[in-house]
Amino acid sequence: MRFLEVDEVVTAKESTNLRDIPSQGQDSTVLWTLQNGDTARRTGMSDSGWSRLVYRDRICYAVTNLLTTDLSYHVAKPTSEAVPAPEPEEDGIKTKFTDCYELMTAKIETNLRALPSVTNPDAVVVATIRYGDVVVRTGINPEVGWSRVEYGGQVLYCVSSYLTLAPAQE
DSSP: OOEEEEEEEEEESSEEEEESSSOOSTTOOEEEEEEBTBOEEEEEEETTSEEEEEETTEEEEEEGGGEESOTTOOOOOOOSSOOOOOOOOOOSOOOOOEEEEEEEEESSOEEEESSSOSSSTTOOEEEEEOTTOOEEEEEEETTTTEEEEEETTEEEEEEGGGEEEOOOOO
16 A cells, blocks of 8 residues: 655544554554544555554554544533533535445446535545545435535535445555
8 A cells, every 4th residue: 555645643533443554454453543632644645545644653554534633623521411402603514415435436437526516616526536535524415416525624415326435444
């Protein structure tokens, strides 16, 4: 696996396993779990969705989409009291997505867009993925056939029928 050399500090969006090799298979060992707020130095990023990190003076690997360079990123913790949810900010996106979490890859070359549309002039193509490129699907709308994905640290959109479950990383 080839890594693009980088040098940056990252934290987990929530928590992520730090492994001895870039694989979620039985051949890999979880060394530590990085929690949101804990930091590690990212030294490389692969096209297959893995980051090479240095943590506790040891090289380890984590799924890239579970990390962020935004060290102020905090996950809202649920409270026991019933607190009304804040009104969502108007982001201009009318399509509603059902939350999910799935590692996906492209069936064919697939455009990832800024908005879930092929006709809106603001729905520019931000990235293109191919089979083997891993994205995290965070939302789906089967009625309109669009998926919300995280890729390269961005929230993007693509046609759901162009995605398939990513094969297990071995």
